[in-house]
Amino acid sequence: MGSVYLDNGATSYPKAPGVAEAISDFITNVGCNIGRGDYQKAYDAAGRVLEVREKLNTLVHGPGPRNVIFTAGATAGLNQLLKGLLRSGDKVLTSPMEHNAVLRPLEQLKRQGVAVELLPCTDQGELVLGGLEDKLAGARAVMLCHGSNVSGGLLPIEKIGPLCRERGVFFLVDGAQTLGAVPVDMEEMGIDALAFPGHKGLLGPQGIGGLVVTDALAAELEPLISGGTGSQSQSLDMPAFLPDRFEAGTLNLPGIFGLGAALDYLEGEGEALQVRERKLAGHLWARLMELEEDGLRVLGPRDPSRRTGVVSVDFLHADNAEMAFRLEQEYGIQTRCGLHCAPLAHQTLGTYPQGAVRFSVGPFNTFEQIDYAQGAVYELLLKS
Ligand SMILES: Cc1ncc(COP(=O)(O)O)c(C=O)c1O
Structure with a gap:
């Protein structure tokens, strides 16, 4: 079948049609900066950047296009958010399911006197909501x-956001997946700040992402990086806006x-693309679940409506790293094995320190590819 890319949880591939052309066109035919040059080309480029902010703001029903801040990715946005907001004596609640893009900044903040409390999760990684209201106090x-x-x-961010809003607690969401x-x-959903990468579900290139923040949160956030903005250059302080x-x-x-x-493409496809991806995700999960009796453990929630296109598995009688290697070498199937930059999630799911093999679909995968991958996993289970 050739190579089958099932690592969309790391980054989408292929990218949306038009992405490569837009980058090439910018470099070849535009090339200038915005907010600095006094010529039409720079104004036109600034207009397109504002349009991209508008598209992102509409996509997430944010407070406005100017509340969309571009960053190098989700990690940069999360660092800005956590380190720009939290001070010694503050308490922040988080979960063991977080990526190191959250856990590592929080570990640094702990050393500066921030109290970090982990909310409990079941062994399928589902957040336990009981007792949350008490924990939100302070x-x-x-x-x-x-x-x-x-x-x-x-x-269940849709349940937690409104609780936070009622109590004046900022609700920060990592939308990377x-x-x-x-x-x-x-x-x-009562979200005050949303961090996102451009290169995963949005089907854009690596190296670009962002943060969408409410005005109330922005007013409390200290900029992590300061420097030239092309605006209010007389001031040695960063602009307030x-x-x-x-x-x-x-x-x-x-x-x-x-x-x-990529956003133009997503808009053009509308909901159909998300529906297709959900169907592919459901198919991947259901097909791998069929192998639970053959020595495979499928991690995570048992309710497919509470799942994304990521499905991680633990080969109970074989080495996961070897299985991932053989999937690629013998079948051309590209997955990701290990701890996925989320050690506490693996501890919660019972796959620490050995890790798991992660399959992740995007909208350009096919049902045939998923069936092929399932057949390959089955063959490896029989041989192990
Ligand atoms: C849940 C989650 N958060 C944050 C990140 C970091 O994203 P980026 O590497 O684009 O900064 C990732 C990337 O894998 C992720 O899966």
């Missing part, structure tokens, strides 16, 4: 991923133009 923020990059489970693939509505306050230095314009093309 918290400055709750930081959660929308979708786990290990269990494939969706966390969901944006573009699963609907996110900042207003309805968005997005400039959090966008020092030259923006990744090739990345923004590429992401813009």
Whole structure:
């Protein structure tokens, strides 16, 4: 069957049609900066950047296009958020299902006197909501991923956001595994800040991502990086207004133009693309679940409506790293094995320290590829 890419949880491949062309066109025919040059080409490029902010804001039902801040990716956005908001004496609630993009900044903040409390999860990585209301007392923020990059489970952010809002606790969401693939509505879900990469579910290039923040949160956030913005240059302080306050230095314009093309594509396809991806995700999960009697453990929630396109498995009688290697060598199937930058998630799911083999679909996979991968896993189980 040739090579089968099932590592969309790491980054989408292929990218949306038009992304490569938009990047190439920017570099070949535009090439200038925005917010600095006094010529038409720079104004036109600035207009396109604003359009991309508008598209992102609409996608997540955010507070406005100027509340969309471009960053190098989800990691950069999460660092800005956590380190810009939390101070000594603050308490933040989070979960063991988080990526190191959250856990490592929080570990640094612990050393500066921030109290970090982990909310309990079941051994399928589902958040236990009982007792949450008491824990929210005195918290400055709750930081959660929308979708786990290990269990494939969706966390109940739609329930937690409104609770946070009632109590004046900031609700910060890592949308790395969901944006573009699963609907996110900042207003309805009570989200104060959403971090996202452009290169996963949004089908854009690597190196571009962002943060969408409410005005209330932005007012409390200290910029992590300061420098030139092309605005209010007489002041040695960062501008107070968005997005400039959090966008020092030259923006990744090739990345923004590429992401813009991906968003055009997503808009053109509408809900159908998300529906297709959900069907593929459900098929992958159901097919791998069939192998549970043959020595495979499928991690994460048992309810397919609470899952994304990520399905991680543990080969009970074989070495997971060897199985991932053989999937590639013998069948051309590309997966990711190990701890997936989420050690506490693996501890929760019972796959630490050996890790698991992660399959992850995107909208350009096919049902045939999934059936082929399932057949390959079955053959390996028989041989092990
Ligand atoms: C849940 C989650 N959060 C954050 C990140 C970090 O994203 P990026 O590497 O694009 O900064 C990832 C990437 O794998 C992720 O899966």
